[in-house]
Amino acid sequence: MAEFSPRITLFCCESCGFPAAERAVKQGYSLSPECRLIKIPCTGKLDVLYILKAFEAGSDGVAIAGCPEDACRYETGSLRAKNKFDKTRAILEKIGIEPERIKRWQVSSSMGEKFSRLLSAMEEELANLGPLFPDRLKKRGDN
Amino acid sequence: MIVAEQKPIEEVLKSIEPFDKILVLGCNTCVAVCMAGGEKEAGILASMIRLAREKAGKLVDVLEKTVERQCDDEFLLAEKELYDKVEAVLSTACGVGVQQLSALLQIPVLPALNTKFMGGTKDHGTWSERCSGCGDCVLELTGGICPVSRCAKTLLNGPCGGSADGKCEVNPDTDCAWQLIIDRMTALERLDKLLEIQPAKNWKTARDGGPRTQTREDVKL
Numbered sequence: 001m002a003e004f005s006p007r008i009t010l011f012c013c014e015s016c017g018f019p020a021a022e023r024a025v026k027q028g029y030s031l032s033p034e035c036r037l038i039k040i041p042c043t044g045k046l047d048v049l050y051i052l053k054a055f056e057a058g059s060d061g062v063a064i065a066g067c068p069e070d071a072c073r074y075e076t077g078s079l080r081a082k083n084k085f086d087k088t089r090a091i092l093e094k095i096g097i098e099p100e101r102i103k104r105w106q107v108s109s110s111m112g113e114k115f116s117r118l119l120s121a122m123e124e125e126l127a128n129l130g131p132l133f134p135d136r137l138k139k140r141g142d143n
Numbered sequence: 144m145i146v147a148e149q150k151p152i153e154e155v156l157k158s159i160e161p162f163d164k165i166l167v168l169g170c171n172t173c174v175a176v177c178m179a180g181g182e183k184e185a186g187i188l189a190s191m192i193r194l195a196r197e198k199a200g201k202l203v204d205v206l207e208k209t210v211e212r213q214c215d216d217e218f219l220l221a222e223k224e225l226y227d228k229v230e231a232v233l234s235t236a237c238g239v240g241v242q243q244l245s246a247l248l249q250i251p252v253l254p255a256l257n258t259k260f261m262g263g264t265k266d267h268g269t270w271s272e273r274c275s276g277c278g279d280c281v282l283e284l285t286g287g288i289c290p291v292s293r294c295a296k297t298l299l300n301g302p303c304g305g306s307a308d309g310k311c312e313v314n315p316d317t318d319c320a321w322q323l324i325i326d327r328m329t330a331l332e333r334l335d336k337l338l339e340i341q342p343a344k345n346w347k348t349a350r351d352g353g354p355r356t357q358t359r360e361d362v363k364l
């Protein structure tokens with residue numbers, strides 16, 4: 001059986017998280033084809049619904065990559081993202097999904113190395129947890 | 144608005160356990176404003192149900208729809224074809240909406256919310272009870288602050304001996320309604336109005352007279 005490669009959706013702030021991902025790639029980090037980056041204007045715009053939809057759509061994990069809390073250009077965006085993140089973690093726990101499947105990172109645009117380190121660690125953790133829905137993975141493999 | 148909150152998800156999942164195809168029906172009026180059952184909250188609930196049931200190995204088909212108001216048949220009947228496709232409806236309306244729809248359908252209509260009170264927005268994300276629907280408004284006498292809904296003892300001649308430092312003895316986080324009334328009437332220079340002793344309230348106009356119905360003959364056809 002092929003090694004499980006977790007599918008991760010990354011919601012990235014266009015000011016910090018997304019440039020950090022670009023920088024990581026420029027620095028030689030190889031982004032897994034199972035990682036999907038979604039650029040959003042601010043992680044404060046993120047909603048619980050988007051995160052749950054990402055899991056519904058087949059993600060094994062979701063990461064929110066936003067600015068450090070004191071460096072959000074919209075002032076409260078990262079704090080809003082924290083509230084949504086905390087709420088979603090609580091929801092996941094209640095519906096029987098490991099809360100470790102969601103991460104929140106605070107990275108500035110220059111932190112390519114930190115971005116790649118956090119993503120690698122997440123991939124490793126998710127690989128140990130296994131697929132969110134093993135039956136779907138089987139179908140993924142069949143295709 | 145009517146203020147409600149979502150039931151614990153465990154309770155919701157238990158109520159829909161026997162069904163394999165449900166409709167989550169949102170309501171875009173009061174419960175959307177208090178962020179409990181509008182289109183977004185109905186969507187989140189639908190996602191939670193799909194994920195929870197798949198994780199538990201018991202897949203469920205969840206349809207989603209949100210109507211403008213579940214307390215009016217005209218909005219509910221517009222979605223008639225959806226009800227035929229499911230075994231049950233999970234309503235994110237207040238208790239009024241659930242009952243309104245239940246009366247129209249032959250399938251179970253289940254509540255996803257606990258309806259709490261009639262209230263207003265205090266600040267973003269906080270709502271406070273403001274009206275008990277007693278059917279005989281006394282706000283003219285009390286400076287626009289309702290002693291029926293905001294005084295823990297529903298006193299019409301207050302404050303009671305439990306008022307201390309402007310707070311209620313029932314809950315120190317709650318302002319004493321009668322302290323608020325006195326402050327407000329003082330500011331309005333109408334404090335003398337409070338010297339009039341109010342007789343015992345006639346609760347016949349409230350819930351104590353049983354479920355109430357109101358009819359406007361002039362708008363009937």
